[in-house]
Amino acid sequence: MNQNRDVRISQLVLVIQVAVIGSLAVVDAVNHAAVKKATEAIVQRKVIALRKAIVRRKA
DSSP states (O other): HHHHHHHHHHHHHHHHHHHHHHHHHHHHGHHHHHHHHHHHHHHHHHHHHHHHHHHHHOO
16 A cells, blocks of 8 residues: 555656756756756656665565
């Protein structure tokens, strides 16, 4: 039950993060490097979270 809730929360957080990145891109396309760094950071966090979830499932 908690695992399903965690997955839903994770999905909602990802949607919000993507929306923020989209807003950054629209507001100032000149700051492409900032958007790229933000995207990379979010993807890295998501990968880490997914790896932790996989390890928890195996345990």
